[in-house]
Amino acid sequence: MSPAGHPLSPTSSLPPLRSLTTLKGEQIFSALDNLQQLYCPVSLSRAVKSQLEHGKLHDDVLAQPVDSGYVSEDDTDIEHIDSEYDLDELRADVFERNFAIRWLTALIASAEELPLGDEDEREQAVDKASFILASFTKLTDEDDEEDAGITREFSFKLALSPDEGSLRSRESDIPQKVSIDVRLNDAPQTTTDHTDVGLQSWGASIVFSELLCASPERFGFSREALGSSPRIIELGAGTGLVSLVLDKAMPHLGMPDATLIATDYHPAVLENLQSNVRLSRARVETCPLDWSAPILEGPLNLSADVLVATDVIYAHEHAVWLRDCATRLLAPKGVFWLLMTIRPNGRFEAVIDSVEAAFRGSHPKAPDGRYLAILSMEGVEKRRGVGRGDESGYKLFRIGWA
Ligand SMILES: C[S@@+](CC[C@H](N)C(=O)[O-])C[C@H]1O[C@@H](n2cnc3c(N)ncnc32)[C@H](O)[C@@H]1O
Structure with a gap:
């Protein structure tokens, strides 16, 4: 106790x-x-x-x-x-x-x-x-x-620079803010299938959405950086919170034609994800993708300008699978944002350094000989009331081509 x-x-x-x-x-x-x-x-x-x-x-x-x-x-x-x-x-x-x-x-x-x-x-x-x-x-x-699951409502403040979107303000350089509201369903997890964890929205998806909305330019989410129609793929999307937030945010950031694809490998999770996309009337495509054996057929046959993934490292093989999957999916100038949850106790302790280790080890290479590397990493504090009791914080990785 x-x-x-x-x-x-x-x-x-x-x-x-x-x-x-x-x-x-x-x-x-x-x-x-x-x-x-x-x-x-x-x-x-x-x-x-x-x-x-x-x-x-x-x-x-x-x-x-x-x-x-x-x-x-x-x-x-x-x-x-x-x-x-x-x-x-x-x-x-x-x-x-x-x-x-x-x-x-x-x-x-x-x-x-x-x-x-x-x-x-x-x-x-x-x-x-x-x-x-x-x-x-x-x-x-x-x-x-x-327990038929719970409907959750999230609201994030999206900061816009003065020259972005409809809130253009010539008089002031102070960023404007708009509300990004998302409603989704956390479906009940079973006690028999320990792999259906993606039926719930995890703290990392909430923290990532908050960070991204607070400072989209920090993540390179601007029309100047990504063009008007970037392709963004979420890996291990779970309930889809991050993709649903992006769906609402991209038009405000000057990228109304962005392609958003939310992926997961678990059939029940994908079903709940699809239902959340329908509930939000979001322009998010959903499709199966297993990092351990990726099949890159349409819509995954075209590379991604941005990959995002939150709380997807909880077994020792995950980091290597994600690295190899990202190597095949990421466009030449693309960036992979990975927010990892730190659980310092119990069996998850063993995976805390697995992302760094995966990118130190021997790498698969892209056809042009380049390989993915961690370009930066920063610690992110746990938010009060967000995430479960065993989470102590997060690591935000920016991964790109070396
Ligand atoms: C802890 S949940 C996080 C879900 C969501 N990203 C969030 O932060 O709420 C981990 C997610 O990764 C998915 N996942 C686990 N192994 C996977 C694999 N091999 N391929 C694709 N997705 C996988 C799970 O189905 C689940 O949705």
Whole structure:
């Protein structure tokens, strides 16, 4: 548990499975308590409902404040409202849930070898682990009934230089701003398919959209740099937030004829992406593209002036696949913007330097002998209330031809 008493994410707090049989009893119970507080909080409505169902509702139960499991009684400040929000996201996080399920299952399987004091303690640990596992089944059933995804609304301020678009201002050099509003659907993730992560909009897509709108010229998004009809391809687009933002922004930036193509490899993710494009009436083409085995047929048969990708590095092979895919897709003067999410704990720690490593290693080359390189990299801070609890920040890579 964190110093503030909030549960920690399974990936950052659970001891490695290989060390299960060498742990101390209190480490096992502390890990189980953390999982129980995270996944089995007692909510007022459920507690009262269950008391009613069992005919046990007394006045004193109603009179007592029931701990929601999110915040203690004194925790009324804004910080804790935020952490309540973060906890909801953490609970809904399928990666975290699957990680916890694997850990609990392994714990039960190796119960006999756990170095616990006596049989009672062993039984207690197994009971607790089984109780938490059972709650996942209940959660899944409830999710199936109630969770049809959520509609999310995003609004970014697009900064225009004085000579751009309809907001031309001869008197002032102060950049003008227009609102870029996007509405999309985050579809419910399943608990069975751990590859459907793109059904949700991740923090990096929100942060990238914000950075791009705040300063389009920093990303070379101007008619002078890209011409009037650039081709922009998003890789691993997920719900499509970045492409949908670009669709609204490009006309204001003097590039109404830009071609936008949002790609992903996962069929359910592509389906949700297409539905989001329809919902926005956006001029965004969608098409399948798997970085590990790219098939560059129409509309991907023409190279891209800009490639964008957010939060697409979460396995060690991703950086190399993306490098090789970008080598085939990027136009001779093109640029690839990659915003990588940093998750310093748990299994994602291993991929933190994988982009730098991929571009240091041996490279495939373009027909003219050039190869892609990291032209610049900068750290981007995590935004409060944006992204999940296990994200500590981002790395923004500008990748181009060496
Ligand atoms: C963490 S999600 C990020 C989605 C979106 N870019 C965002 O920031 O919200 C990673 C995305 O990469 C996609 N992806 C993973 N492996 C891929 C592959 N081999 N080829 C293409 N897309 C892939 C997933 O389907 C998912 O949409």
